[in-house]
Structures are given as C-alpha cells and as structure tokens.
Amino acid sequence: MKEPKIIVCAKQIPDPEAPFSNVSVNVEKKEVVVDAPDVISPYDENALEAAIRIKEEVGGKITVLSMGRKVSDTVLRKTVAAGADALILLEDAAFERLDSRSIAFVLSSAIKKIGEYDLILTGRQAGDWDSGQVGLILAELLGIPSISLARSIKIKDDSVVVEKLVPVGYEVVEAELPALVTVSNEVGELRYVARTKMMALLRRPISIPKWGTKQLELSVEALNPVQLMELCPPPDMRRECVFIEGASSDEKAGKLAAVFKELR
Amino acid sequence: MGDILILVESKGGGLEKMTLELIRGAEGLAKELSTGVSAVVVGADTAPLAESAAAYGLNKVYRLEHTLLQGFQPDAWVGALEWLCKEVSPGIFLISHSFVGREVAPRLAYRLNTEATTDCIGLRIDPADKGLIRTKPIYGGNAVAIVKTEGIPQIVTVRKGIFEPAEPAATRSEVVSMAPPLDESLLRVKSLKTVEQEVVELDKANVVIAGGRGIAEKEDFEVLTDFAKALSKTHGRVLIGCSRPVVDKGWMSSDHQVGLTGSMISPDAYVAIGISGAVQHLVGMIRSKKIIAINTDLGCNMFKVADYGVVGDYKEILPALIKKLEE
Numbered sequence: 001m002k003e004p005k006i007i008v009c010a011k012q013i014p015d016p017e018a019p020f021s022n023v024s025v026n027v028e029k030k031e032v033v034v035d036a037p038d039v040i041s042p043y044d045e046n047a048l049e050a051a052i053r054i055k056e057e058v059g060g061k062i063t064v065l066s067m068g069r070k071v072s073d074t075v076l077r078k079t080v081a082a083g084a085d086a087l088i089l090l091e092d093a094a095f096e097r098l099d100s101r102s103i104a105f106v107l108s109s110a111i112k113k114i115g116e117y118d119l120i121l122t123g124r125q126a127g128d129w130d131s132g133q134v135g136l137i138l139a140e141l142l143g144i145p146s147i148s149l150a151r152s153i154k155i156k157d158d159s160v161v162v163e164k165l166v167p168v169g170y171e172v173v174e175a176e177l178p179a180l181v182t183v184s185n186e187v188g189e190l191r192y193v194a195r196t197k198m199m200a201l202l203r204r205p206i207s208i209p210k211w212g213t214k215q216l217e218l219s220v221e222a223l224n225p226v227q228l229m230e231l232c233p234p235p236d237m238r239r240e241c242v243f244i245e246g247a248s249s250d251e252k253a254g255k256l257a258a259v260f261k262e263l264r
Numbered sequence: 265m266g267d268i269l270i271l272v273e274s275k276g277g278g279l280e281k282m283t284l285e286l287i288r289g290a291e292g293l294a295k296e297l298s299t300g301v302s303a304v305v306v307g308a309d310t311a312p313l314a315e316s317a318a319a320y321g322l323n324k325v326y327r328l329e330h331t332l333l334q335g336f337q338p339d340a341w342v343g344a345l346e347w348l349c350k351e352v353s354p355g356i357f358l359i360s361h362s363f364v365g366r367e368v369a370p371r372l373a374y375r376l377n378t379e380a381t382t383d384c385i386g387l388r389i390d391p392a393d394k395g396l397i398r399t400k401p402i403y404g405g406n407a408v409a410i411v412k413t414e415g416i417p418q419i420v421t422v423r424k425g426i427f428e429p430a431e432p433a434a435t436r437s438e439v440v441s442m443a444p445p446l447d448e449s450l451l452r453v454k455s456l457k458t459v460e461q462e463v464v465e466l467d468k469a470n471v472v473i474a475g476g477r478g479i480a481e482k483e484d485f486e487v488l489t490d491f492a493k494a495l496s497k498t499h500g501r502v503l504i505g506c507s508r509p510v511v512d513k514g515w516m517s518s519d520h521q522v523g524l525t526g527s528m529i530s531p532d533a534y535v536a537i538g539i540s541g542a543v544q545h546l547v548g549m550i551r552s553k554k555i556i557a558i559n560t561d562l563g564c565n566m567f568k569v570a571d572y573g574v575v576g577d578y579k580e581i582l583p584a585l586i587k588k589l590e591e
C-alpha cells in the first residue's frame with residue numbers, strides 16, 4: 001500500500017501526575033491550579049509512540065494536531081523531536097473549556113482542512129477531564145470506524161489491525177482505512193528524547209501553522225463550553241499514619257508482622 | 265418526561281453488580297421526577313438476563329435482540345441502542361462506567377444529539393429545569409466538577425460502588441421484545457479473534473499486595489508472591505496488584521492494575537510497596553479498610569493516606585517480614 005498518513009491528536013495539560021499536594025482548586029474561578037510544568041497528556045504520548053512505530057515499520061507521515069485556548073509550541077515540539085513530521089496548533093480564545101462534542105467538531109474541521117488521512121490516533125482519555133469521549137465522537141463526526149483501547153496497532157494493506165484490551169484479555173480486530181484508534185498505555189511509553197535534540201529543535205525554525213476559528217471557518221456559536229456549575233476540592237483522603245519504627249529491618253518487620261496479626 | 269432507562273450488563277450469566285447499583289440510583293432519581301425506571305438487555309439471546317432483571321420491579325424490561333448483538337460488537341450495540349432510544353424516548357439513560365459503557369455512551373450521545381458525562385460519582389435533579397446534575401471527579405480525582413449538559417436523553421456513565429445494589433421487588437416487570445433493524449453493513453470493525461488470558465479479580469481479595477515503580481526488577485515480584493503466600497495462610501484470599509508503570513513495563517497484565525484506569529477495590533487491607541501515591545492510583549484503593557505502605561521516601565503521598573507506614577527498602581523489609589509471619 002501507499003505510505004499511511006497518520007494524524008495524532010495530542011493535548012497540552014497541567015501535569016496530571018503532579019503530587020496531590022501540588023494541586024489545588026480555585027473554587028471562585030472554578031479552576032484547577034497545578035504547581036508543575038505543563039505536559040502532553042500521557043495517553044496522547046502513547047498514541048504518538050504507536051504512530052512512530054507504524055512509521056518505522058511501513059513508512060508514512062505523522063501530523064500532530066493540538067488544540068487549546070493557548071498552546072505552547074515548546075511543550076509540543078517534543079512530538080517533532082520524537083518523530084512526528086508536522087505539528088499544527090489549533091489555538092483560539094473560543095477553544096477554552098469546550099464540551100467533548102465541540103472539541104471533536106473543531107478537530108474534525110481541522111482534519112478536513114488537512115484533507116487526506118488514513119489513520120487517526122488519540123489517547124484513550126485526557127489526563128485533565130478524564131472523559132474518554134473526544135476520539136470516539138471524532139470518528140462519528142468523520143463517519144469512519146473507531147476502535148478503542150488499543151494495546152498494539154499494525155497497518156496491513158488497506159486496513160488497521162488492532163489488539164484491543166477487553167476484560168477477559170484482548171481482542172484482535174480489523175477495520176478498513178481510514179479509521180480512528182484510541183490508544184492505551186499498554187502500547188508503551190513515548191520514546192526518550194535526548195535534551196540536546198530537544199534544544200537543537202527549539203533553536204531550529206520550523207513552520208508550525210496556527211489555526212483558529214477564522215482559518216477553520218468556524219462560527220463561535222457552534223461551540224459549546226462545558227456547563228460547569230461548581231468546582232470543588234476532593235474529599236480529604238488523609239489518614240493518621242502510624243509509623244513503624246525500629247533500629248533494624250528485622251525489628252520493623254517484627255512489629256509489622258504484629259500489625260498483620262491484629263488485622264485478622 | 266420519559267422513563268429513566270438503564271443498560272443491563274451481565275457477568276457469569278447473571279446480572280452484573282454495577283447494574284443493580286444503577287437500578288438503585290435510577291429509583292432515587294425517578295422518585296424526584298415522578299417517572300418510572302425501565303431497563304434494556306442487549307444480545308442475541310436476551311431471555312435469561314431479561315428474566316433476572318424483571319425481578320427488580322421495573323416499569324419495563326426491553327429485550328433488544330438480534331444475531332448481530334452476539335458478544336459485544338460496539339458498532340452493532342450503538343446502532344441498536346440508538347434505534348431503541350428513538351423508539352421509546354427515555355428522559356435519562358444511565359450506563360455503568362464499565363468496559364461497555366465507556367465505549368457506548370459517547371457514541372450514542374453523539375448520535376442522539378446530546379453530550380454524555382462519563383464516570384459520575386453523584387447524580388441529582390435540578391429542581392428548576394429537571395435537568396440531571398452530574399458530579400464527576402477530574403484531574404484523576406484532584407478536583408470534583410459539577411456539570412450539566414443539554415439534550416435528551418440525558419446520558420451518563422456511573423462509577424462502580426456509588427449506589428447500594430437494588431434488592432428484588434415484589435412486583436414483576438413487564439418484558440417487551442424489541443427487534444432492532446440491523447444489518448451487516450453496520451459493522452465497520454471486524455472481530456478476528458479474542459485471546460483469553462487468565463485474569464485476577466482483585467475485588468474478590470481480602471488482602472491486596474501491590475508493587476509499584478519502586479520495585480526494581482521483575483524478579484522481585486516473586487518476593488511479593490512469597491509474602492502473599494505467607495499471608496494467605498491466615499488472612500483469606502491474598503492477591504497481587506500493581507500501579508500502572510508496572511503494566512507499562514510489561515511486568516504484569518492490566519488486570520492487576522489498581523486505580524482510575526484499573527480496578528477500584530476496597531479490601532480489608534491494601535499493602536502498597538514502592539508506590540508513591542499519585543491520585544490516579546489512590547482513587548482505586550482509598551476505600552481499603554486498612555492501608556499499609558512500605559516506601560523509602562518518608563515524604564511520599566502514600567504515607568499521607570496510610571494507616572501504617574514503614575520507611576525502608578522492600579528488599580530488606582519483605583524477606584524479614586515473611587520470616588516473622590512464618591514463625
């Protein structure tokens with residue numbers, strides 16, 4: 001077959017894995033405040049890794065699409081350093097906190113503007129809202145088959161063959177291209193990008209198109225924000241921890257064994 | 265206002281516990297709305313499950329039956345449910361945040377021109393407009409959002425364990441057969457084969473011993489297994505769990521993973537070894553009756569939620585502990 005054109009949807013978010021002590025909720029502004037640098041949403045990184053592996057095997061071109069109110073190309077350039085061929089930022093004040101349907105709608109408009117594609121990969125869910133909806137809706141909007149929770153993805157002739165996680169193990173499924181696949185962490189972590197490579201890339205001028213509602217010819221009225229009534233801090237999870245002290249591991253182990261005996 | 269509809273799921277031939285929880289949740293909402301609760305059973309042979317569901321005093325139990333609904337083929341299920349919703353116009357559609365629900369809800373909502381909210385931990389009715397107000401954890405559980413969406417039916421997926429399971433009722437439900445007009449062209453994804461693997465059911469364990477990224481080698485999980493063996497002589501069923509990085513490394517299969525995207529469990533005791541306590545892990549085990557943490561880092565979050573903590577290296581603590589337990 002011809003070399004596949006792959007689109008990876010990858011979103012920039014505050015680090016969802018920051019320790020909970022670094023995360024707070026601004027109730028008034030209805031905002032989550034994370035005291036840590038932004039990252040690419042972890043499952044989107046898995047999606048990119050899956051795309052790069054396909055490219056290594058059968059060739060192809062990878063375009064990363066990233067959408068947000070304000071997207072930082074320094075966070076997203078990592079995708080190019082890792083192996084993506086092009087990066088397109090979808091940026092507009094109107095893209096702030098949209099509902100899943102509207103996000104999928106903007107992405108579908110951008111994908112139609114790109115034109116040709118064979119495979120679209122997204123993470124199984126984003127690390128901020130944990131909704132797991134956009135990929136599946138995007139496939140519906142584009143009228144293409146969707147497969148969720150991939151642990152491995154292969155292109156074979158004009159189809160995609162996916163090992164999909166199911167409760168009893170995994171299922172091997174196949175769909176004709178173009179298709180959309182949502183990717184799970186079992187695919188493997190995004191390859192390590194050496195700092196020097198990152199730095200070199202940051203200095204090199206590359207063209208990163210920025211598309212907003214104007215370029216995509218979208219009317220703002222067509223976009224619905226999430227109807228967020230309230231944002232609250234989580235229930236307190238803390239317990240009073242009894243630390244088991246001891247001069248040696250043996251002594252600690254003895255006291256711990258006593259704790260287990262009491263649990264019976 | 266149409267009925268509240270719930271999607272029935274099965275486990276081992278019977279009703280999945282999450283479905284019973286949905287029935288209980290739906291009953292509460294139905295009271296507020298003065299409406300009824302109905303359920304839909306999807307499959308190629310729905311009679312047995314529909315019979316079981318009919319025992320719960322529901323308004324109607326729909327048997328959505330077709331040969332293409334054998335197993336779970338998402339394209340067919342979404343198509344059939346879309347057809348049913350257009351036929352019976354439910355006001356609210358409650359779906360479990362299960363493997364099936366995660367896939368069905370977003371697609372179905374799109375087709376019905378509405379927006380689903382996934383993984384809800386609370387539901388109530390807005391007295392003003394009778395809309396469904398949804399409580400949903402975000403940022404892995406670091407914040408809790410309260411949201412609404414437009415459109416009918418109001419579709420949500422509900423997290424396991426949010427409602428108590430319903431009890432069978434005195435009145436039987438009316439069972440209604442529905443034949444959705446489906447054909448092969450609907451199936452855009454072809455199933456080639458399913459590879460069944462041995463899966464652990466962590467929710468059946470009395471004690472879960474979980475290892476994280478702090479476990480240096482794959483072989484070191486043998487020490488955890490030895491610990492589990494020693495403990496199982498006195499503490500019932502003891503199973504091995506893990507955090508996500510262990511799955512990422514391919515050291516354990518996904519069914520061992522505890523957390524937001526793994527199992528959510530509440531054993532009598534949870535032993536976290538070399539797990540830092542990221543919120544996405546904590547939401548899966550925070551309801552454990554006792555939490556015991558072994559970690560080299562005194563400052564880690566796991567100690568903040570633990571009942572007992574040992575600051576130290578598992579390589580030294582565990583072998584010594586096993587010896588003591590066997591004495």
Ligand SMILES: Cc1cc2nc3c(=O)[nH]c(=O)nc-3n(C[C@H](O)[C@H](O)[C@H](O)COP(=O)(O)OP(=O)(O)OC[C@H]3O[C@@H](n4cnc5c(N)ncnc54)[C@H](O)[C@@H]3O)c2cc1C
Pocket residue numbers: 016017042125126127130404475476477478479506507508509510521522523524525526527537538539540541542543544545548558559560561564576577578579
């Ligand atoms: C959307 C989303 C969903 C997620 N879902 C899940 C999920 O379901 N489950 C899950 O687990 N994670 C999940 N994660 C990942 C999660 O955020 C954390 O990255 C992960 O839980 C960290 O695992 P860990 O604690 O094992 O590793 P780390 O955070 O690296 O912690 C390792 C710990 O081991 C300790 N240690 C090191 N050496 C030793 C030693 N010799 N003896 C004792 N202790 C030692 C260290 O002090 C440290 O505390 C999710 C993330 C996202 C964004």
